[in-house]
């Protein structure tokens with residue numbers, strides 16, 4: 001069974017600090033081949049930072065601790081050569097800001113060609129044929145001609161699709177997609193999501209999907225991690241998380257989610273803001289914003305098992321249904 005296979009990626013107590021302030025505060029999770037893990041949470045909760053740290057893409061100012069095992073090999077502290085071998089080929093990332101991922105000095109086709117040569121060993125005419133196939137699959141019209149275009153000649157949404165084509169070009173075992181469809185119109189978004197699912201079915205690629213779009217996460221993901229103030233406050237199967245959220249923060253997030261079959265309504269913001277640095281309380285980081293606060297919330301919280309495959313960082317989760 002898929003669940004009994006060893007994880008492809010195991011993250012254990014990952015911490016990221018800048019200037020002595022921890023922004024990611026002990027991330028622990030694992031992903032198996034073929035699985036899709038959703039990451040949700042308000043802006044600034046450490047979603048992007050966590051995965052940039054996993055890939056070794058943060059500069060020297062970031063102090064990183066903990067362990068990230070890819071098929072049992074440690075990535076934290078690995079030398080540049082080892083990381084470069086893994087990136088693109090074994091793990092690829094679609095960045096939240098696609099413009100930074102593309103080289104403005106080279107045509108988009110050149111850049112995808114390069115990934116195919118480097119990570120797939122393609123040579124000769126087969127390279128450009130495959131590049132055009134990938135551009136076509138992400139919905140870039142007239143790919144033979146468009147392959148010669150530069151990033152600044154394309155729209156933001158087209159650049160995002162090129163970045164997705166480039167990430168898929170190396171046939172990675174794990175794709176980290178940070179808001180991959182935010183700049184896309186609904187038709188193209190649906191096309192990209194179908195493509196990602198197809199690739200997963202064909203190759204068993206695992207995926208981390210970071211998104212503010214909870215409907216998308218519920219549709220695409222097997223598991224969901226809810227991040228708040230740099231830590232996971234709830235981790236569960238998507239089904240359990242959306243049907244029976246155990247953490248008050250998750251409940252507040254879902255309360256702002258438009259009903260899938262109901263009328264569209266604006267997101268309801270949660271009162272207050274995410275604590276950082278000096279403001280971080282010793283107990284539950286959500287306590288000051290929680291409608292169900294009691295004295296026990298002011299003490300450090302532990303992860304409680306709500307059900308198999310469902311944990312929450314809240315003392316109440318023990319008695320949650």
Ligand SMILES: Nc1ncnc2c1ncn2[C@@H]1O[C@H](COP(=O)(O)OP(=O)(O)OP(=O)(O)O)[C@@H](O)[C@H]1O
Nearest residue numbers: 018023041042043044045046047048049050096276
């Ligand atoms: N290079 C950096 N130096 C210092 N602080 C940083 C750096 N990058 C991010 N941060 C801080 O770390 C916190 C987490 O940032 P991150 O980008 O991971 O948020 P996020 O959850 O991805 O938010 P969003 O949903 O807006 O993308 C934020 O408070 C941010 O200001």
Ligand SMILES: [Mg+2]
Nearest residue numbers: 047048049096
């Ligand atoms: Mg982000």
